Amino acid sequence: MDAYFTDLAERLRARGVAEERVTVTLTELHDHLLDADSTPEAEFGPVAEFAEQLARGTGASAPEAAGQPGSRAQEWRWTADIYTDRELLNRYGGQGWEVERVDRLGQFVCRRDPGNAMRWEYRRETTLRGERGKLAARLAPDGWEPCGRWAYLAYFKRPCAVTAGPAAALAAAPEVPGRRVFFSRKYRALLMAVLALLVAEAVYFGNSDISLGDPATLAGMVVGALAGGAGAAYGLRRHLRKERSAGQP
Numbered sequence: 001m002d003a004y005f006t007d008l009a010e011r012l013r014a015r016g017v018a019e020e021r022v023t024v025t026l027t028e029l030h031d032h033l034l035d036a037d038s039t040p041e042a043e044f045g046p047v048a049e050f051a052e053q054l055a056r057g058t059g060a061s062a063p064e065a066a067g068q069p070g071s072r073a074q075e076w077r078w079t080a081d082i083y084t085d086r087e088l089l090n091r092y093g094g095q096g097w098e099v100e101r102v103d104r105l106g107q108f109v110c111r112r113d114p115g116n117a118m119r120w121e122y123r124r125e126t127t128l129r130g131e132r133g134k135l136a137a138r139l140a141p142d143g144w145e146p147c148g149r150w151a152y153l154a155y156f157k158r159p160c161a162v163t164a165g166p167a168a169a170l171a172a173a174p175e176v177p178g179r180r181v182f183f184s185r186k187y188r189a190l191l192m193a194v195l196a197l198l199v200a201e202a203v204y205f206g207n208s209d210i211s212l213g214d215p216a217t218l219a220g221m222v223v224g225a226l227a228g229g230a231g232a233a234y235g236l237r238r239h240l241r242k243e244r245s246a247g248q249p
Helices: 002-014 019-036 040-044 047-056 085-093 129-142 161-168 185-207 215-245
Strands: 074-080 098-102 108-112 120-126 145-150 153-159
Touching (some): 002 019, 002 047, 040 047, 129 153, 153 161
């Protein structure tokens, strides 16, 4: 990876690309590659050809030069919890937003070309890392393709044209949403409960005569923190089980 990026940087400089732009481009490429879990050659192609594409560009970001939507495309990053993500993905997919990936912060990285917007639909699956390939192969015949993952959650997309035909095209794209964070009341309540447990634990140990250097005290604090995390995890797993029992994709 380092050799590819070093060679790419030298080729861009040789073609007159500004140093600041070279730095920004390589940073974007590196982050994109980490999220894609791939190699530079597989993701961007031969370094000489890719450098030529980037140098001929007009300021487009690295993913655009790698074959993504053109410079007119809008980008929007947002995040949601598992209680709302599927609903919101399909709502905004209906507005033409295509998810390219889920970044390291758990944000959906979306693109849309206002002049050529198409509706998208999404589904979410739970799977282990080693089973993702089999899952993708099983869903592919119905037009689903992977578009991101987060922990044991795998997200898939397909253009609505698969089922709706020409009606999937958008005559006009709505404005870019002003929000970037969508947390439901249930998720916020879950976070507040965990936070309250940790605060109560800190207050108790802070106001007691128990020494924080005592192994038993430290063990108790760790157990309390783990209990809070386990409670939150249980709530999330319970929600996922309900979804599966209801047959929701």
